[in-house]
Amino acid sequence: MSLAHNFPFFTILLCLLAGVVTSVLKPRAAKYLTLLVSLVVLGLSAATLVLTLRLESSYSFMMGHFPAPWGNEIRIGRLEALMATGFSAVLFITLVAGLYHMPMFVSQKKFSLYCIMVDLALASVLVMLYTNDLFTAYVFIEIITIASCALVIVRQNGHTLVAATRYLIMNLLASGLVLLGIAMLYGITGHLLMEPLQEAVREIYQTGNYAQPLTVVIALITVGLAIKSALFPFHAWAPDTYAFGPPMSSAILSGIISKAYIFLLIKFFYRVIGFDIIRQSHIDDFLFYCGVAGMIMGSVMAISQRDIRRMVAYSSVAQIGYVYMGLGMASMAGVAAALFQMLAHAAAKSLLFLSTHELVSVSGNHKRFHSLHGAGYRNVAAGIVFTVSAMSMVGIPFTGGFIAKLYLASAAIPLGGGMRVLVLVALAVSTLLNAVYFLHTVVSIYRRPAEDVLYPPAHHIPRYVVAALFVSMLMTVYLGIGSGPIMRVIESGLKMFA
Amino acid sequence: MLQALYENIEQTVAVILFGIGFVILLLQRNLIRKIIGLNIMSTATYLFLASMGYIHGRKAPIVVDGVTQAIHYINPVPTGLVLTGIVVSVSFTGMMLALTVRLYRRYRTLDIDQIALMARQEEVE
Secondary structure: OOHHHHHHHHHHHHHHHHHHHHOOOOHHHHHHHHHHHHHHHHHHHHHHHHHHHHOOOOEEEEEOOOOOOOOEEEEEOHHHHHHHHHHHHHHHHHHHHHHHHHHHOOOHHHHHHHHHHHHHHHHHHHHHHHEOEHHHHHHHHHHHHHHHHHHHHOOOOHHHHHHHHHHHHHHHHHHHHHHHHHHHHHHHHOOOEHHHHHHHHHHHHHHOOOHHHHHHHHHHHHHHHHHHOOOHHHOOOHHHHHHHOOHHHHHHHHHHHHHHHHHHHHHHHHHHHOHHHHHHHOHHHHHHHHHHHHHHHHHHHHHOOOEHHHHHHHHHHHHHHHHHHHHHOOOHHHHHHHHHHHHHHHHHHHHHHHHHHHHHHOOOOOOEHHHHOOHHHHOHHHHHHHHHHHHHHHOOOOOHHHHHHHHHHHHHOOOOHHHHHHHHHHHHHHHHHHHHHHHHHHHHHOOOOOOOOOOOOOOOOOHHHHHHHHHHHHHHHHHHHOHHHHHHHHHHHHHHHO | OHHHHHHOHHHHHHHHHHHHHHHHHHHOOEHHHHHHHHHHHHHHHHHHHHHHHOOOOOEOOOOOOOOOOHHHEOOHHHHHHHHHHHHHHHHHHHHHHHHHHHHHHHHOOOEHHHHHHHHHHOOOO
């Protein structure tokens, strides 16, 4: 085992250590340490990706002194490494572009604490990507819940408090369901590591014992993780949390954290239960129909918003719907398309939240559309970035969103008649709806403002922020142009994954 | 059916308690009651776990008098899980209480619906 095999473990440990060290640092040092850690994690994850591209199969990494059926381990394959690279890249860019305006929302004294929460969130995301142990996954689900609630709550006003309380309550309900599910699964199989679990589940399935408990377990864990990632009927907490938290927190929450839950769910389906049993339990149909409903309803609700940040928040609900629709197809192509959509959405959504903040702040902090008129001229960079990321959300060619939709549509072709028609119609309708509200926003930020309105003098935006926003924009465009290699990595990664 | 429920009385009770806690956390408007619901819910899960690990007639897995065969002891893994779970639920209770204190200082009520109503009337800065 070479040094590079240890990199995933190093990334996790590094984030946790940074969290501890940050607690005694001054705000400035905390900021630089957090930036440095996310950059190092990005580098190490990219190195892991390169390593896994050379390997034929994924490898396990023992944590602690107990071997497989009892101990704890992480498992590293192409897919995990790709996702870790993508998420840490998005997080790094979000930090570079977002940290400079955090003093608007966080007092100087609490800034280090905010940085700790970012470190912990990154650590938990990495653990959820890599872990091979269901209970470890549960513990880090809880850590990420606390961290993300703290990321939202730093902004001290009534709306944020209420939103964060709602967020916490919904997440606690979901955690309860997941924990009960894991407890029941442990009860019928006696394992927590994923490989022995899958063997035990197969055996149970073949003998026909515990058929009902197994279905209950699948339902509990699926619904728990669906609540946490804001799938449509369970999305009630999402819009307020995204709209009233600091923009950077919303970018992290919507771009990265919600995706980590979905990745865990995919892992649960593939590695613990097995897709054939999932199909038998019809939970994939449930996710499919919820996803389709979310695509349409999220967009419909986004159209009815008068506040730009709430609109962006509702569009997240719609985009998560796409991911679940791909997942609900329960085919290799569908899941691969869902994973691609996760990457495309992570890149574009964080950009969207950050550029929205810039546009709002040059318009006297008014979030209504009519006060945003001309914002695209007052902050040219933010205007361009918002336009490109909105295009990705709508699914205009040469952006990540377009390719994701294309893959979803082509994954639908082998499906049965009714489902295929439903996917294609839903994609068409939701693209149309996305176009309605995003293009409306783009038009309104480039519309000439009323003559008599006085805007506050534009604050200076550091050059590195503009650079970070543009790099992220290029990522979105790259996902649209150079999607071939990424898709090949996803597909071969999925084969390694199972 | 009833026979099976009675034979697994601990699990039956645990799931019923879980349901009670879940509904309280979901539906009660009072924040303190919600927190109590949260604790009922998580404690129910611990009962579920602990009762699964218990094997009738065996002892806690602490080696005394040199008895090292596993056959004499109960399964220690669920106990470990319960301990981890307790830590998690304590921290969540702390977090919820902190939020509740902040909300109460600001709005002088514990009713989440009233609080949401009052927050909506505030101007968003």
